[in-house]
Amino acid sequence: MNDTNYRNQLKNQIKDAYGKVTYTYTAHHKLADRLENKNRRVKNMQIALSAFSSCGFFASIITNKSALAWLSGTFSVLSLFLNIYTKEYKIQDEINQHRNAANALWDIRESYISLLTDYDILENDDIRHQRDVLCKKVSEVNNNYPATDSKSYRAAQKALKKDEEQTFKEGEIDSILPNRIG
Template identity: 50%
Template sequence: MDNVEYRNKLRIQIREAYGRVVYTYTTHLKFMNNLKNKLMKLKQTQIFLSAVSSGGFLATVFLDKIVLSWVSGIVSIILLVINLYFKDFNLSDEIKQHQVASDRLWLIREKYISLLTDMNELSVEEIKIIRDELQDAVSEVYSSSPKTDSKSYKQAQNALKNEDEQFFKSEEIDKMLPEHLREKV
């Protein structure tokens, strides 16, 4: 196999690996956002139920209504059940773990972009060394990261395929740059 053909195969392999990293990175971000939403809803529910329970208790003290004491008691039981169910879940910690994974994958993603950019300037041996280092880094992140779910993967797939979430058009980049750094078309 000649050098050009082998370089092309390396490029294909590296592009595919880059794609997998981008998908995993985006999936971790989506999973993390889903967990944040779940945590926010849980906290809001707990606050609401605590307020209803406390308000119901205070109302029974001052108004002496049996219905209010029943409502207050039922709401307190619901709140207790929710608290018991979620006592072993640490959503904040899980959010942090996904944030760490996505941060590490972001750096690897950027290194893949740099490798693809530099491929024509590097020898085949240099490319293989960098590729192997990146594969090891990805493997380490995957083995130490929490798992995601199919819902987050589908959200990532939609974001990448339909919304160009991880990419910019040239015009978008130009709008973010100072005028002297913009591409002149």
């Protein structure tokens, strides 16, 4: 194999790794967003169940209707179950883990972009070394943080392909730079 073919294969491998990191980075963000929405719904449900059980309890005392006491008791039991669920399942911790993974992957993603930018002026040994370092960093992130799920991957796929979340259109970057720079 000649040097040109090898360099093309090496560049394609780096592009592929960049793409995988970008997908994983985006999937971690999508999963964290989904968990934040779930956490918000659970907290709102806790407040609503507490309010219904309290109001029902006081209404049953005032009106002396046993049906309101039963209804209040039902809301109270549901509130207890939801509180037990949230005590055991630390949603905020999981959200933070996925945000931290995304932050670590962002740095790696930017390093891949830099490697691709410098590619033509680097020697093969330097490229391989940087590639290997980046692969180890990705491996560390994958080993130290929770994985994403298929729903998050599909959301990342839509965000990257259809919504073009990680890309800029022609001239878009210039339009957001301060006038003295752009």
